[in-house]
Amino acid sequence: MQLIECPWCGAREEAEFHYGGQAHVAHPEDPHALDDEQWARYVFFRDNPKGPFAERWAHAAGCRRWFNALRDTVTHEFLAVYRVGDPPPPVPGTAPATHRTAPGAQPRQGQEATS
Amino acid sequence: MTTYANTPHTPGDVLPDHPDFLWRNPDPKPSYDVVVVGGGGHGLATAYYLAKNHGITNIAVLEKGWLAGGNMARNTTIIRSNYLWDESSGIYEHSLKLWETLEEELDYPILFSQRGVLNLAHSLQDVRDSRRRVHANQLNGIDAEWLEPDEVAKVCPIVNVSSDVRYPVHGATYQPRAGIAKHDYVAWGFARRANDLGIDLIQDCEVTGIDISDGRVTGVRTTRGRIAAGKVALAAAGHSSVLGAMAGLRLPLQSHPLQALVSELLEPVHPTVVMSNAVHVYVSQAHKGELVMGAGIDSYNGYGQRGAFHIIERQMAAALELFPVFARAHMLRTWAGIVDVTPDASPIVGLTPVRDLYLNCGWGTGGFKATPGVGWCFAHTVATGEPHPYNAPFTLSRFTTGALIDEHGAAAVAH
Ligand SMILES: Cc1cc2nc3c(=O)[nH]c(=O)nc-3n(C[C@H](O)[C@H](O)[C@H](O)COP(=O)(O)OP(=O)(O)OC[C@H]3O[C@@H](n4cnc5c(N)ncnc54)[C@H](O)[C@@H]3O)c2cc1C
Ligand SMILES: [Zn+2]
Numbered sequence: 001m002q003l004i005e006c007p008w009c010g011a012r013e014e015a016e017f018h019y020g021g022q023a024h025v026a027h028p029e030d031p032h033a034l035d036d037e038q039w040a041r042y043v044f045f046r047d048n049p050k051g052p053f054a055e056r057w058a059h060a061a062g063c064r065r066w067f068n069a070l071r072d073t074v075t076h077e078f079l080a081v082y083r084v085g086d087p088p089p090p091v092p093g094t095a096p097a098t099h100r101t102a103p104g105a106q107p108r109q110g111q112e113a114t115s
Numbered sequence: 116m117t118t119y120a121n122t123p124h125t126p127g128d129v130l131p132d133h134p135d136f137l138w139r140n141p142d143p144k145p146s147y148d149v150v151v152v153g154g155g156g157h158g159l160a161t162a163y164y165l166a167k168n169h170g171i172t173n174i175a176v177l178e179k180g181w182l183a184g185g186n187m188a189r190n191t192t193i194i195r196s197n198y199l200w201d202e203s204s205g206i207y208e209h210s211l212k213l214w215e216t217l218e219e220e221l222d223y224p225i226l227f228s229q230r231g232v233l234n235l236a237h238s239l240q241d242v243r244d245s246r247r248r249v250h251a252n253q254l255n256g257i258d259a260e261w262l263e264p265d266e267v268a269k270v271c272p273i274v275n276v277s278s279d280v281r282y283p284v285h286g287a288t289y290q291p292r293a294g295i296a297k298h299d300y301v302a303w304g305f306a307r308r309a310n311d312l313g314i315d316l317i318q319d320c321e322v323t324g325i326d327i328s329d330g331r332v333t334g335v336r337t338t339r340g341r342i343a344a345g346k347v348a349l350a351a352a353g354h355s356s357v358l359g360a361m362a363g364l365r366l367p368l369q370s371h372p373l374q375a376l377v378s379e380l381l382e383p384v385h386p387t388v389v390m391s392n393a394v395h396v397y398v399s400q401a402h403k404g405e406l407v408m409g410a411g412i413d414s415y416n417g418y419g420q421r422g423a424f425h426i427i428e429r430q431m432a433a434a435l436e437l438f439p440v441f442a443r444a445h446m447l448r449t450w451a452g453i454v455d456v457t458p459d460a461s462p463i464v465g466l467t468p469v470r471d472l473y474l475n476c477g478w479g480t481g482g483f484k485a486t487p488g489v490g491w492c493f494a495h496t497v498a499t500g501e502p503h504p505y506n507a508p509f510t511l512s513r514f515t516t517g518a519l520i521d522e523h524g525a526a527a528v529a530h
Contacts, residue, residue: 001425015425019414021369040515044367044458048356050418073370074418 005081006059007067020056022046023068024088050074054088057081137303138182138310143317146343147175149497150335151350152322152358154178155187156298156483157475158350159305159316160490161497166312168491169498174314177337179321183302186352187483189420189452191375191409191530193388193399194484195232195293197252197259198525202508203461204255209505210488211292217487223304225296226402230387232293233262233271234529235437237282237393244524245288252290260289271387273440280436282394295388295399301486322351325361331470332362346471348497353418353453355476362469366476367514368455371412372422373480376430376449378441380404389437390529396433397529406444408434411528412454412480422451454479459513461520464493464506473497474511481530 003011028034028042047053053073058066070080070088080089119129149165151158154176165171178184194214196207218225236245245261252259264276267287276284306316317339324336325347334343351358359366381404390397396410410430413422427449434441457463457477462485464475475493478485488505495503502510513519 002423014423021416036515036517041365044514045365046367046369048366048369048416050354050357050370053416055416071415073416076415076417076419076421 002076004057004069004078006062006065007081007083008063008065009059012059012062016059016061018058018060020058020066023054023056052079052091056084137307138316141315141317143175143177143320143337143339143342144315145341146334147315148173148345149348150174150342150344150346151176151348152335153185153350153352153354154182154306154316154318155185155350155352156183156302156305156486157352157478157489157493158348159183159302159309160486161348161350161475161493162314162316162490163305163309163312164490164494165498166309166314168494171498172313174309175342176309176314176316177320177322177335177342178316178318179338181318182306182316183299186373186452186454187298187302187486189375189450190298190483191397191399191407192295192298192401192483193232193293193390193397193481193530194227194296195290196257196484197232197234197248197288197290197293198522199248199251200520200522201251201255202520203522203525204252204257206488206492206505206509207484208255208257209491210485213487213491214296214484215292217301217304221304221308223300223307225300225304227294227296228402229292229294230399231270231289231291232388232390233267233274233287233289235267235274235287235389235391235394236285237391238285241393242285245286248525249288252288258290258292260291262287262289271385271389273384273438274389275437275439282391282436284437293388295401297402298483305486305490322358322361325358325472327362327469327472330468332472346473346497348473348475348493350475350493352476352478352482353455355455355474359474359476362467362472364467364469364474366463366474366511367458368477369416370418370453370455371415372417372419372451373409373412373454374422374426374430374449374451375407375409376427377401377405377407377447378444379447381406381444384440385438391433391437392524392528394433394436395528396430396437398434398438405447406434406441409530412456413451417451418453420451420453424449456480459519460522460526462489462509463511464489464509465496465502465511466500467511479526481526483530
């Protein structure tokens with residue numbers, strides 16, 4: 001079984017973790033200001049890259065805390081884990097990752113910032 | 116007397132002739148009327164019906180690996196049409212009707228076996244949802260029935276319907292016309308007929324770019340050079356997001372590993388197909404004798420065609436819960452495909468914002484059953500530039516308009 005490094009607990013078995021999909025997607029500052037197209041983008045559209053992907057994980061059967069990880073979706077290798085609120089580390093051997101947010105999306109006070 | 120045994124020979128020197136090849140392996144031409152991207156079941160069926168129903172034969176099917184080596188080779192072949200909504204009933208039942216004559220149509224054995232499918236209910240809510248689905252199916256002319264536990268046991272005597280289990284079987288939906296087929300033969304049958312109609316099936320040819328000018332698609336870049344195209348039809352299943360990105364399209368898809376497994380060969384013991392969303396497994400028995408099992412996707416995104424072992428372990432535990440008789444069966448093999456999952460568990464089949472670029476994707480865990488039906492409808496869409504009535508509701512724009520077709524209840528663990 002694959003081991004995943006929880007930033008607080010260290011390496012634990014994959015079965016202890018819960019997947020949360022793409023990271024750094026901020027809730028829109030003013031949802032009512034979005035038109036249908038923008039709202040659809042926020043609700044239904046996520047990146048789906050073949051390769052490194054910044055995503056959310058929760059250590060559900062451990063400390064129960066959320067964290068972010070940079071993981072390769074082809075090899076399933078975890079390239080880095082980092083705490084919520086930290087920017088994604090650069091992908092080894094490439095330019096720093098850029099991340100898209102829904103149009104009109106603004107990071108809210110107390111929520112993780114978008115890089 | 117001279118016999119094989121007393122003559123000197125090298126191993127393999129007296130093999131029979133190679134069987135006839137089912138298709139040519141042509142080099143790509145510089146230009147086609149239609150380029151289909153993806154040589155799985157959907158791409159092959161689309162090409163076949165473009166030629167057969169619409170007389171378009173200057174077609175190439177481009178496949179990055181070998182024909183039908185993707186999900187077409189990896190699925191568990193369940194065919195049924197007992198989905199909840201009218202839109203789904205339309206396209207899946209159209210497909211099921213085509214399955215019923217496909218062997219003659221392709222003049223090729225596909226081992227389509229209408230052995231029925233049971234979807235088990237294990238809670239009061241399951242019972243309510245299942246009966247609702249049966250009623251919806253019946254209104255749409257689909258052969259769905261509700262079975263009580265004793266009737267379930269009559270259809271499939273090896274299912275444990277005793278009340279002395281953690282999740283007792285409270286009944287099941289049953290579709291007698293549902294069943295299984297031999298996936299490889301289906302692909303080869305379509306490929307052979309497409310080839311006979313003059314279509315170029317080109318393997319080892321990965322599309323790496325899509326050329327667009329003035330909002331209109333003009334061709335594709337491939338590992339075997341540029342190919343011009345009047346129209347381009349995407350049927351790349353798990354890689355649809357990657358192809359979409361080449362055309363500037365962001366799609367509401369997430370690609371996940373979906374695993375399955377087979378046991379060693381056993382005597383025929385399992386007469387139908389049994390699925391359980393709650394216990395989380397489905398099981399059938401292939402013609403050869405292996406038990407074929409699967410369940411839901413691995414949770415994380417993945418393009419690696421492999422998943423985690425604990426998922427397999429849970430599937431087998433669930434199978435034992437339903438079928439105690441399998442306790443001594445050995446697992447022979449596990450594998451995974453890459454499935455493209457949409458937010459409403461329904462596919463996207465139709466036009467795109469780019470002219471002459473057409474999209475078929477999002478079939479997720481359940482598109483094998485749709486192979487002839489989607490081939491038929493997607494071919495119509497590509498040939499006429501208008502969606503066929505059966506795929507008209509399955510637009511990309513439904514995620515903006517809100518006209519979703521939520522089939523999670525009929526498609527979660529069940530494929
Ligand atoms: C384990 C498993 C079990 C399943 N069980 C069932 C079931 O019981 N019933 C059911 O109805 N469905 C089932 N499915 C789903 C079904 O297999 C798929 O929905 C269906 O096969 C998708 O259509 P396809 O056959 O065209 O896909 P594929 O066979 O995956 O075809 C897509 C092709 O596109 C090619 N491609 C990708 N990118 C490129 C590129 N850039 N250039 C050229 N070619 C490219 C791929 O190599 C691939 O061959 C299952 C899937 C899996 C993985
Ligand atoms: Zn932890």
